[in-house]
Amino acid sequence: MRISVFGLGPVGLVTAVSFCKKGYPVVGIDTDSHRVEMIRSGKTPFFEPSLESNLREALDTGLLKTTSDSSVNTESDLSYITVGTPSSPDGGIDLTYIRAVASAIGKTLLGRKEYQLVLVKSTVTPGTARNVIKPILEKEARKLTSQDFGLCSNPEFLREGNAMYDAEFPDRIIIGSESQRDLDKVEAFYSEVYGANTPTVIKTTYENAELIKYANNSFLAMKVSYINMIANLCQKIKGGDVEHVAKGIGLDKRIAPLFLRAGLGWGGSCFPKDLKAISAYGISIGVRTTLVDATITVNDNQPLKAVKLVEKQIGDLKGKRIALLGLAFKPDTDDLREAVSIPIIVTLLERGAQVVGYDPAAMPNAKILLQDKIQFATSPVDCIRDADCCVIVTEWEEFKKISPTVFLETMRRPIVVDGRRIYDPSAFRQAGVIFSAIGLGES
Numbered sequence: 001m002r003i004s005v006f007g008l009g010p011v012g013l014v015t016a017v018s019f020c021k022k023g024y025p026v027v028g029i030d031t032d033s034h035r036v037e038m039i040r041s042g043k044t045p046f047f048e049p050s051l052e053s054n055l056r057e058a059l060d061t062g063l064l065k066t067t068s069d070s071s072v073n074t075e076s077d078l079s080y081i082t083v084g085t086p087s088s089p090d091g092g093i094d095l096t097y098i099r100a101v102a103s104a105i106g107k108t109l110l111g112r113k114e115y116q117l118v119l120v121k122s123t124v125t126p127g128t129a130r131n132v133i134k135p136i137l138e139k140e141a142r143k144l145t146s147q148d149f150g151l152c153s154n155p156e157f158l159r160e161g162n163a164m165y166d167a168e169f170p171d172r173i174i175i176g177s178e179s180q181r182d183l184d185k186v187e188a189f190y191s192e193v194y195g196a197n198t199p200t201v202i203k204t205t206y207e208n209a210e211l212i213k214y215a216n217n218s219f220l221a222m223k224v225s226y227i228n229m230i231a232n233l234c235q236k237i238k239g240g241d242v243e244h245v246a247k248g249i250g251l252d253k254r255i256a257p258l259f260l261r262a263g264l265g266w267g268g269s270c271f272p273k274d275l276k277a278i279s280a281y282g283i284s285i286g287v288r289t290t291l292v293d294a295t296i297t298v299n300d301n302q303p304l305k306a307v308k309l310v311e312k313q314i315g316d317l318k319g320k321r322i323a324l325l326g327l328a329f330k331p332d333t334d335d336l337r338e339a340v341s342i343p344i345i346v347t348l349l350e351r352g353a354q355v356v357g358y359d360p361a362a363m364p365n366a367k368i369l370l371q372d373k374i375q376f377a378t379s380p381v382d383c384i385r386d387a388d389c390c391v392i393v394t395e396w397e398e399f400k401k402i403s404p405t406v407f408l409e410t411m412r413r414p415i416v417v418d419g420r421r422i423y424d425p426s427a428f429r430q431a432g433v434i435f436s437a438i439g440l441g442e443s
């Protein structure tokens, strides 16, 4: 199988490199020639653990080629659509990139004799493959799907920060199509790719496959908002601790422990966009997605709980130096999209605080985004030096290792607000740190 991947963002590049790792020749196509050059020189345009070393290997073996010229797709057997579907002003998805890629692929199918399969990995609302992508492909190719080429929905479930692992060990494969032959072909291809590690394959319609992705992400976000709601209850209860409650309910096999980590809320390039999109889609077909809407509301309020805890400890924020450990939306990424650090910073600044931040990976992006609005530290210790309060915003491993003594010796006042529950409250309190945390009631 020769593979084309259209769109070299986090999903596309990981997909391309993972196929090369399995021995398939891949051509990665992106309209951004600067990005194409960068990847060709062995550099990833974003931080993703182990991606860069795997990229270099893919380039060294000659299996990965990158280009801005979509006509190379004529040589491929499979083409993946992995472009972004950003939010449009009404919360729905903007299909500009999807339409452009469908049109580019369609043109390469014109005059082609062999059957090609087009797989949609981009997150799109139900009906997009059938009503948007298919007509464009058929018009440009002057051919019919199923007869002359195949079109399948094939949503991805890669997590930023774990994307290489997820690409290698998917926990399910979802394929949607109206053609049984295409469903079987894609299933056979994935059996070849994953061999003994092939997970359960669900073969269904385009629309079910498209909806599975949204249902999946909104359920996970709902789980997080749910535990954050419980955390808010715990905080008002003497001796309350959401960590104990999460553990208690997570042991129920029907609930399960993952995505029950209470904190300052979810962010990133997926959950916020996808929940808005499924809500807007629901409205467009006359269905109110009430739980999704409540999930968003809980999340919108959650980052400010950190500011409340800071104010509870130090009162008026004017002129106070507040250290933020972590800026990325989650650990192991440099991604600041919809990161909770942003509303926290905006509110602290509005209330007159001086903000200093540190993040192990997101500093370059933070400097571009925030410019001189905050100060940037060079290390966690540099960040908390002389601070009146420190807030843990992202649960990076290196922050977990900081001992209470470091806070006691470095800060102006040893006040810590643990927004991600990475520290042991009793150890910190016993050491003399003035400690408060999300989901932790008065002791």
Ligand code: UGA
Pocket (backbone or CB within 6 Å): 123, 156, 157, 158, 159, 160, 161, 217, 220, 224, 258, 259, 260, 261, 262, 263, 264, 265, 266, 267, 268, 269, 270, 271, 329, 330
């Ligand atoms: C999410 C999904 O997990 C992937 O399966 C999916 O492929 C991806 O979106 C996508 O649609 O492309 P990702 O955005 O990388 O992946 O991040 P997650 O690990 O799901 O975390 C999302 C947010 O929830 C983060 O801000 C994280 O800090 C927060 N979270 C997660 C919690 O606050 N508590 C938890 O227990 C878990």
